[in-house]
Amino acid sequence: MSEQPLISGRGTCWKDKRSPNTYRYYFSLGVKDPKTGRYKRSPTYTVRCKTKTEAKAAMQAKLAEINSSGTITKTKKPTLLASYCWAFHENRDTELAPTSYEREAYDCRHIEDLFGAFQTIEGLTPDLIEETYAEARRTGKYKPSELVRINAKLRQILSNAVAKRIIDRNPCATVHVRRPRNKRESLTIEQVATLCTHLQHIELTAEAVGTLVLVYTGMRKGEMLGLEWRDWDPANKTLKIDRQYTNDHELRAPKSQESQRKIPVGETLAERLQSWSAIQKELLASLGLSQTGSTPIISDIAVEQGVPTVCHMKNYIFNHWFRDFAVSCNLGIYEPNNSTGGKLYKGICPHQLRHCVSTFMLANGSDVRSVQGILGHADPNITLKTYTSLVQQSEIKAVKGYEDFINAYIQRSEK
Incomplete structure (x- = not known):
């Protein structure tokens, strides 16, 4: 911290055109710099909100905080999300297999594309992340499966930022993107x-x-x-x-x-x-x-x-x-x-190929317990839920067989 004059003005606030839902503001300190002859001003602060009214309310809260403490805290330069993503990626070139490293590069490009080149890590909130994903889904810019990957990578990168004390909490920790339920298909x-x-x-x-x-x-x-x-x-x-x-x-x-x-x-x-x-x-x-x-x-x-x-x-x-x-x-x-x-x-x-084994075994009359043991499922219900259509076909066959048995008995009795 460094001692500076108390603030007497109301400050200047404007909307950041480069980042959505972002406002910036500073305060004039009321004294001139003897070297430049210009009025001194406070560091520029950033606030995430939707309206200028909310931004001005944040300004007043900051003004009260400064005047009560008698000092102005010089904030550190914010960390750009895109730059941090690429730095994180470059440091992992020896950790990942070539294909995984290449795939992670795509994830970094997608994160930069979604949030912009000037989005700061400090400015990320769960609401902003969810709104960004919702917009991507609405416009069809990214598939649901791609958003799952992007969210997982963003969470990993922000966890790294927490470990380095750039931010206190991971804003992505509470953001969950529903994984699309892919139909499990076997080969013919x-x-x-x-x-x-x-x-x-x-x-x-x-x-x-x-x-x-x-x-x-x-x-x-x-x-x-x-x-x-x-x-x-x-x-x-x-x-x-x-x-x-x-x-x-x-x-x-x-x-x-x-x-x-x-x-x-x-x-x-x-x-x-x-x-x-x-x-x-x-x-x-x-x-x-x-x-x-x-x-x-x-x-x-x-x-x-x-x-x-x-x-x-x-x-x-x-x-x-x-x-x-x-x-x-x-x-x-x-x-x-x-x-x-x-x-x-x-x-x-x-x-x-794993689905082939289970599909053909069940279709050929193997019992669920045997198939469960071969596949290594922890619970037979997993086998049943995974291959519901085959189980349903087996149930239909069983009901029809029972019905045929009853009808055949009735026909014999009537003769």
Whole structure:
């Protein structure tokens, strides 16, 4: 703080044309600067409100505060949201995978586009954030799914600002954007057959084996990427799941206790796993490495200081391969992305293979408990709610069967 003369004037207030619902004001101190000959004035203050009347009320409150304390607090320069977003992003280039880093750059552009280049972090309020999202929804500028991502990234960035004591509270903490309920769609049996046929005619690689595991077991992608050879029991033909490989490149426990399970494997997948084990063993030997129980089944080779090491395949590497493979099977396409100048993939995704397993198992008469165990759902209700249409079809079939049974008995009795 620095001692300055008390304020005698009412001050000057104006609307900031660059930021919505923003007013700025300052006070004249009534004395001239001996060096410049101009009247001294207070620092410029910023207030977030909708009308000038509210801004003037804030001015009077500030004036009373200054006159009662006898001092003027020189406020620090406000932090621009857009600049802080980009600084936050640039500091994470070594933390994120290339695809995630690129995606975060899009989020920063969207935040800057929504709130403007001159919006300050200190000026953000929950109401302003919600109003901005509402306007984006009304104009169709961003899809609901995009607003979910933008809000999550904004909350993360503002949490960082709280940690650095730029602001006291995160204004985004109480703002919730409803995630759109996407319809869970399974592939058709024809699409699955196309996928498997193409997999039989390409070179057996880690990515191809990973896709086969998803097709035949329905496990989650992170669970598949976390598999190691000690999890494969060729004698009993089972795969044990007790870990998952996450997007931050760490091995962690599965989603729930029920997700730790053993999945039976059919002859087709068992044969492919055995073939891949031999291929991988030969590949590692050529690099001076050995295959052990802790060697990832879905593996990749990393080179550190000129020394090759075997590691779990990263999520984005598998995704890139899967998209290219789906396009080669005519199950996906790449379209120009006008907003980024790159290409946009539209087609099947790995998680749909999980829905295939459950859909076809339930459709072929498997009981819900068995499907729950294979998928690793914590509660059978999750299985029931996720695949409601199939359960309803089963219920309709059961009611019709019971009705036919009664009618058949009545017809026999009448004869």
